[in-house]
Amino acid sequence: MTGESERLRQPRATPGSGIGSGTGTKRAANSLLGTAARLGGLVFAIALVMLFFAIKSDGLFLKTNNLLGLLRYMSSLAIVGLGLTAVLIVGEIDLSFGNLYGLSAMVAAVAWIEWEWPLWMAILAAYAAAIAVGSFNAFFTAVVKIPSFVATLGSSTLILGFTLYVSNSNRYDPRYPPPGKPDVSSGELSFFRGLANQDLPGDLPMQVIWMTGIALAFWFALRRSLFGFRLKAVGGNPVAARLAGLPVMRYKWFAFLLVSVAASTAALLDFSYVASTAPDAGLTLLFPTFAAVIIGGASLQGGHGTVVGTLLGALLLAVIANGLAVTAAGAFAQQMLLGFVTIGAVVLDQFTQRWRANR
Amino acid sequence: MSASVGLAGLVKRYGPTVALDGLDLVARGGEILGIAGPNGSGKSTMVGVLSGETPADAGVIEVNGQAWTPTRNTKVAVVHQEPQLFPNLSVAENLLAGRERFRFGRPSLNADERALVDDFGMLGVVDRPLAGLPLSFRQRLEIMRGLLQDAAVVLFDEPNSALSFEESAELFENMHALAAAGKVVMLVSHRLSELATHCARVAVICDGRVNVELTGDDLTPEQIAQELVAGIVVAERTSSEWDASGHLALHLDGWTHRRGAFHDVSMQVAAGEVLAVMGVEGAGGRELVRSLAQLEHATGSLTCAGRVEYVTGDRTGSLFSNLSVEENLALRMGGAYTAPFGWWRRGASRAAAAAAKERFGIKAGDVADPIGSLSGGNQQKVALAAALMTDPAVLVLEEPTRGVDVGSKADIYRQLHAHARSGRAVVLYCTEESEVFECADRVVLVSRGRVIADAVVGDFADVEELARHLSAVTRMDEHLTPSGSPTRSMPDGANEE
Numbered sequence: 001m002t003g004e005s006e007r008l009r010q011p012r013a014t015p016g017s018g019i020g021s022g023t024g025t026k027r028a029a030n031s032l033l034g035t036a037a038r039l040g041g042l043v044f045a046i047a048l049v050m051l052f053f054a055i056k057s058d059g060l061f062l063k064t065n066n067l068l069g070l071l072r073y074m075s076s077l078a079i080v081g082l083g084l085t086a087v088l089i090v091g092e093i094d095l096s097f098g099n100l101y102g103l104s105a106m107v108a109a110v111a112w113i114e115w116e117w118p119l120w121m122a123i124l125a126a127y128a129a130a131i132a133v134g135s136f137n138a139f140f141t142a143v144v145k146i147p148s149f150v151a152t153l154g155s156s157t158l159i160l161g162f163t164l165y166v167s168n169s170n171r172y173d174p175r176y177p178p179p180g181k182p183d184v185s186s187g188e189l190s191f192f193r194g195l196a197n198q199d200l201p202g203d204l205p206m207q208v209i210w211m212t213g214i215a216l217a218f219w220f221a222l223r224r225s226l227f228g229f230r231l232k233a234v235g236g237n238p239v240a241a242r243l244a245g246l247p248v249m250r251y252k253w254f255a256f257l258l259v260s261v262a263a264s265t266a267a268l269l270d271f272s273y274v275a276s277t278a279p280d281a282g283l284t285l286l287f288p289t290f291a292a293v294i295i296g297g298a299s300l301q302g303g304h305g306t307v308v309g310t311l312l313g314a315l316l317l318a319v320i321a322n323g324l325a326v327t328a329a330g331a332f333a334q335q336m337l338l339g340f341v342t343i344g345a346v347v348l349d350q351f352t353q354r355w356r357a358n359r
Numbered sequence: 360m361s362a363s364v365g366l367a368g369l370v371k372r373y374g375p376t377v378a379l380d381g382l383d384l385v386a387r388g389g390e391i392l393g394i395a396g397p398n399g400s401g402k403s404t405m406v407g408v409l410s411g412e413t414p415a416d417a418g419v420i421e422v423n424g425q426a427w428t429p430t431r432n433t434k435v436a437v438v439h440q441e442p443q444l445f446p447n448l449s450v451a452e453n454l455l456a457g458r459e460r461f462r463f464g465r466p467s468l469n470a471d472e473r474a475l476v477d478d479f480g481m482l483g484v485v486d487r488p489l490a491g492l493p494l495s496f497r498q499r500l501e502i503m504r505g506l507l508q509d510a511a512v513v514l515f516d517e518p519n520s521a522l523s524f525e526e527s528a529e530l531f532e533n534m535h536a537l538a539a540a541g542k543v544v545m546l547v548s549h550r551l552s553e554l555a556t557h558c559a560r561v562a563v564i565c566d567g568r569v570n571v572e573l574t575g576d577d578l579t580p581e582q583i584a585q586e587l588v589a590g591i592v593v594a595e596r597t598s599s600e601w602d603a604s605g606h607l608a609l610h611l612d613g614w615t616h617r618r619g620a621f622h623d624v625s626m627q628v629a630a631g632e633v634l635a636v637m638g639v640e641g642a643g644g645r646e647l648v649r650s651l652a653q654l655e656h657a658t659g660s661l662t663c664a665g666r667v668e669y670v671t672g673d674r675t676g677s678l679f680s681n682l683s684v685e686e687n688l689a690l691r692m693g694g695a696y697t698a699p700f701g702w703w704r705r706g707a708s709r710a711a712a713a714a715a716k717e718r719f720g721i722k723a724g725d726v727a728d729p730i731g732s733l734s735g736g737n738q739q740k741v742a743l744a745a746a747l748m749t750d751p752a753v754l755v756l757e758e759p760t761r762g763v764d765v766g767s768k769a770d771i772y773r774q775l776h777a778h779a780r781s782g783r784a785v786v787l788y789c790t791e792e793s794e795v796f797e798c799a800d801r802v803v804l805v806s807r808g809r810v811i812a813d814a815v816v817g818d819f820a821d822v823e824e825l826a827r828h829l830s831a832v833t834r835m836d837e838h839l840t841p842s843g844s845p846t847r848s849m850p851d852g853a854n855e856e
Contacts, residue, residue: 220702221701224702224703224705225697225700225701225702225703226694226696226697226701226703227701228703229686229689229690229703230690232679232681232682232686233679233682233686233690235681236679236680236681236682237675237678237679237680237681239675239676240671240675240676240677240678240679241679243652243654243669243671243676243677244677244690244691244745245691246690303679303680303681304681
């Protein structure tokens with residue numbers, strides 16, 4: 001999708017032609033400027049949309065309570081989105097994290113409430129489900145080598161089916177166990193609710209703290225560790241990575257594990273916050289997360305994607321979702337605007353990239 | 360009616376590089392015109408211009424005496440080394456694609472088309488998908504497509520480099536038949552003995568123009584070989600003394616390719632030595648070199664003094680366009696820059712990259728620049744530096760200076776020598792005598808999957824003598840074993856992905 005990858009895809013064995021050409025310093029400056037312009041543009045777009053909603057809702061949108069709710073919604077998007085960023089960087093795609101989100105919360109709920117397991121085992125079970133799903137996706141993608149689009153499309157509906165089976169299509173709430181089941185211990189309940197509900201200064205949602213911590217960890221992993229560096233290399237040129245002796249399969253595997261664990265974490269936090277979960281809880285998560293990550297600059301071609309970009313993308317989507325809710329624009333408007341913004345952002349990006357390449 | 364085609368003053372530039380520099384060439388129907396030239400001579404650009412894939416900057420093309428502008432799929436049919444067809448369609452559908460006569464319904468051949476398919480012996484497979492058919496069928500299909508669009512010129516671009524002996528023979532029969540029917544037939548090839556046998560005339564292209572045309576008694580493989588290297592400015596031989604009594608860096612015995620590209624190869628490379636493996640495409644040399652880096656499956660005994668690093672000839676196989684110069688350099692080093700908890704010591708990696716930039720003479724503004732901002736030659740230096748920084752016992756390279764400017768070329772050769780002389784070994788795959796002469800200590804010639812010559816490069820006075828020697832050996836080998844053992848191979852990597 002980017003100019004760079006296009007150029008790489010059509011190698012010409014003409015003398016003097018390299019992967020790209022042009023004068024070095026100018027292009028380097030352009031690339032730096034490009035990143036800044038992209039993030040700057042995103043910040044500008046967010047400000048613009050916020051201004052629009054502020055006016056449209058007569059200031060209701062800017063009320064502290066509303067902004068805090070917005071941040072909470074953004075946290076879920078961002079946590080899952082960061083995992084998805086890793087998968088896109090390595091050049092794969094994951095469509096199953098939405099239903100895995102539903103599965104993880106449900107596994108924890110059923111194990112804890114229905115099977116009366118201790119809470120810590122229930123949470124471990126949720127993560128075990130995440131690792132199983134991630135490994136399943138990675139196995140079919142990296143070992144059997146079928147396209148990840150197909151593998152995860154299949155696993156996505158498989159997971160939903162399994163969630164419905166485990167939950168018997170029920171909704172679970174730890175405060176109100178199903179008939180015939182004892183109440184969960186109050187200590188466990190208050191610990192679990194405390195994961196996402198804490199009295200923080202300024203009424204800051206606890207999930208924002210989780211998001212910040214996870215984002216820092218991702219920033220370190222993707223930007224400052226050998227792992228992130230090689231992840232980018234594998235996604236940028238899998239053939240060269242294989243020839244250079246990088247364990248391509250292992251990196252892909254790990255990326256799928258990352259998105260799965262991230263989706264589980266977001267699911268458990270949301271479950272803790274609202275104290276109830278349904279089998280289809282993650283269905284509406286899929287599209288906004290993809291939109292956030294792609295708006296944030298990750299490329300479906302692999303090799304590109306940043307933590308800051310994904311965070312800003314998640315923020316933009318949270319602003320849009322929240323603003324539309326505050327202005328009572330109706331569900332149709334949210335869906336339509338979501339589609340419009342996603343395509344618009346990527347078209348705009350491609351346009352500026354071409355413009356920079358041709359300058 | 361006999362066709363003719365004339366090229367006059369063709370010019371094509373890629374940035375500062377001149378690929379075609381006023382090329383003049385006349386081809387007449389009824390003869391096979393051979394075209395030879397070293398890599399980067401402008402040969403492929405000429406093919407591109409004729410086929411309409413590359414627009415020329417200046418010059419005139421005449422077909423049958425009339426000025427003609429090349430557009431895709433007209434007048435000139437190109438038979439590629441890798442046919443450019445639709446693997447998902449059947450033979451009949453491939454013939455019809457782009458010139459369908461129907462709006463609804465299934466594509467079907469008319470009587471003339473069926474007769475043509477029959478002529479080429481493919482009536483039995485006309486409804487089979489192309490993907491399952493052998494390469495020779497696909498090439499015949501390309502010829503047929505050309506004939507159906509009434510091409511005056513059929514241009515064969517290295518057509519038989521991946522064909523077996525029998526398949527090649529059939530292909531040449533087809534070529535002669537086309538020529539007899541009055542078409543202009545051009546054959547671009549690296550196989551000199553075939554050019555000498557089948558062509559009435561051979562044009563040798565150097566630096567974007569026709570250097571010489573050989574006919575009659577002058578048309579021998581040795582003569583072509585000599586003309587091929589004559590036009591090239593051969594740089595000073597990069598060479599220095601070394602202690603040949605050292606240990607072996609690499610030892611092959613009974614080394615046999617699993618898909619039959621080479622058999623029973625025995626070869627030794629001493630520490631300190633730069634060895635060139637030569638051979639035309641399809642002879643097995645490339646596969647042999649790749650097998651040293653475990654990129655092709657082979658059996659037999661391979662003893663190696665240490666780690667092998669490998670650099671592809673094609674930079675898209677060794678560099679990462681989404682990474683910076685520094686990151687490309689650091690990639691193979693990996694663990695050397697990591698601290699506990701996987702922390703990547705950016706400072707150390709940056710310092711190492713800056714040092715490498717200095718040592719390898721990489722011309723880049725800053726090591727943080729994207730790799731795409733460098734020239735081709737400098738990109739190649741980065742690819743080489745990335746491999747050399749890990750100090751491998753054996754460094755394996757495919758055509759390390761392909762598409763690289765003269766200055767970078769000398770730098771690269773110097774680095775290879777420095778690495779070898781430090782007690783390591785360097786193995787190169789080359790297709791050009793000039794590269795062998797400029798860089799290697801010893802050359803091993805591979806033909807039809809066997810090593811047929813092993814010579815010390817320093818024994819030859821100049822590159823012409825080396826070229827004559829190698830081509831004489833090839834010819835002798837082909838005379839001794841006329842039917843040969845058919846070799847047919849595709850690089851493993853092509854099928855694995």
